Amino acid sequence: MAHTSHSFGAETEACRDADLTRFTGYNMKRVLGLVQGDLAQVLAEFDLRVISFSVLTVVVQNPGINQTQLAETLKLERSNLVQIIDDLAKRALMSRSPIAGNRRSYALMPSGEGRLLWQRAHAAVIGHEGRILSMLSAQEKEALNRLLLKIRDEWAS
Amino acid sequence: MAHTSHSFGAETEACRDADLTRFTGYNMKRVLGLVQGDLAQVLAEFDLRVISFSVLTVVVQNPGINQTQLAETLKLERSNLVQIIDDLAKRALMSRSPIAGNRRSYALMPSGEGRLLWQRAHAAVIGHEGRILSMLSAQEKEALNRLLLKIRDEWAS
DNA sequence: TATTGTTATACTCTATAACTATA
DNA sequence: TATAGTTATAGAGTATAACAATA
Numbered sequence: 001m002a003h004t005s006h007s008f009g010a011e012t013e014a015c016r017d018a019d020l021t022r023f024t025g026y027n028m029k030r031v032l033g034l035v036q037g038d039l040a041q042v043l044a045e046f047d048l049r050v051i052s053f054s055v056l057t058v059v060v061q062n063p064g065i066n067q068t069q070l071a072e073t074l075k076l077e078r079s080n081l082v083q084i085i086d087d088l089a090k091r092a093l094m095s096r097s098p099i100a101g102n103r104r105s106y107a108l109m110p111s112g113e114g115r116l117l118w119q120r121a122h123a124a125v126i127g128h129e130g131r132i133l134s135m136l137s138a139q140e141k142e143a144l145n146r147l148l149l150k151i152r153d154e155w156a157s
Numbered sequence: 158m159a160h161t162s163h164s165f166g167a168e169t170e171a172c173r174d175a176d177l178t179r180f181t182g183y184n185m186k187r188v189l190g191l192v193q194g195d196l197a198q199v200l201a202e203f204d205l206r207v208i209s210f211s212v213l214t215v216v217v218q219n220p221g222i223n224q225t226q227l228a229e230t231l232k233l234e235r236s237n238l239v240q241i242i243d244d245l246a247k248r249a250l251m252s253r254s255p256i257a258g259n260r261r262s263y264a265l266m267p268s269g270e271g272r273l274l275w276q277r278a279h280a281a282v283i284g285h286e287g288r289i290l291s292m293l294s295a296q297e298k299e300a301l302n303r304l305l306l307k308i309r310d311e312w313a314s
Numbered sequence: 315t316a317t318t319g320t321t322a323t324a325c326t327c328t329a330t331a332a333c334t335a336t337a
Numbered sequence: 338t339a340t341a342g343t344t345a346t347a348g349a350g351t352a353t354a355a356c357a358a359t360a
Contacts, residue, residue, distance in 0.1 A: 016218070016219050016226070016230040017214075017230050017231065020211060020214055020215070023286055024286060024302055025196055027306060027309065028188065028192065029189060029193075030305075031305050031308050032182070032186060035181070035185065036186075051327085054177060054183070057174075058173055058177070061173070062173050068340080069173070073174050075187065077328070078341075079329085079331095079344075079345090080327080081342095082342070102336085104336040104340070104342075105340085105341050106342085129180055129181060132312075133308065134311075135307055136308070140307075143300060143304065144304045145179075145184055147293065147297055150293065151188050151290065151293070152184065152187050152191070154291075155191050208350085224319065225318060234352065234353085235318075236319085236321080236352085236354095237352085239319070261359040
């Protein structure tokens with residue numbers, strides 16, 4: 001029985017989900033799990049969650065954006081952004097600046113400290129992607145991104 | 158002001174996350190969100206969640222597998238499988254069969270009804286992937302799967 | 315002692331409704 | 338009336354510890 005059990009494990013364990021690997025969605029889910037796990041560890045060194053880094057990136061690249069535009073950009077619910085922005089604002093990484101002539105929305109602006117932290121985190125994320133995708137050639141990485149963006153563009157609302 | 162607001166939206170709204178789209182992880186997350194949303198709707202017609210379909214697939218392809226092996230295969234925690242299998246068993250789509258000489262694990266076996274439901278759901282999932290990836294050529298789909306599996310294989314534990 | 319299945323629990327992510335203050 | 342931000346809440350998905358039965 002020990003022999004049976006061992007040979008079963010050794011011979012077929014690696015392909016028990018063979019049928020599912022024919023689905024791109026399943027493969028993406030499995031790979032994204034690996035990527036997000038490593039990325040979360042990398043960003044934890046900066047006290048950032050993955051979503052916080054995304055928010056910081058968009059605000060640095062689009063200073064003055066408001067929360068509704070930010071939510072649309074990252075495809076998040078406005079309500080789920082509140083705590084994330086609260087945290088970043090409390091840490092003085094960005095500010096909610098009043099807009100002249102409009103008192104119901106704020107312009108999100110990165111602080112100097114926010115820009116500096118973002119630059120360090122951004123470099124770390126580039127390092128993370130280099131490591132996690134190190135088995136792909138430059139051409140393969142470019143092809144992967146091109147294919148993913150082609151799918152997203154087709155279904156862009 | 159209406160003009161300013163409109164031109165801002167029209168000119169820069171589409172590329173506010175341009176910097177993030179350089180990251181494969183971000184692009185995968187965005188695309189997987191679209192794919193999983195559509196897939197969930199497709200599987201809801203069979204009263205299946207995405208995870209239930211994965212479980213059913215692995216059990217159909219590997220009759221006799223136990224819960225620990227199933228959890229390893231799908232990279233889930235054993236504890237999180239309990240309710241899913243409970244549901245599938247209560248609906249008589251699969252059974253927990255006792256194993257001769259081993260009373261602490263069960264052999265998961267698909268029922269005839271389970272195989273039939275799986276065949277219908279499987280066909281629907283293939284249809285879903287065909288629709289959601291319809292902008293890609295056969296070669297592109299194959300390339301995408303190959304790249305994803307190459308990443309996964311490299312980091313397989 | 316180690317393994318299998320299970321329970322309980324907690325934390326993250328996501329989705330929705332309703333509120334406030336503004337416009 | 339509609340919009341921006343907010344609050345509360347609920348549902349998935351995921352992770353961990355501890356337990357009973359069994360090996």
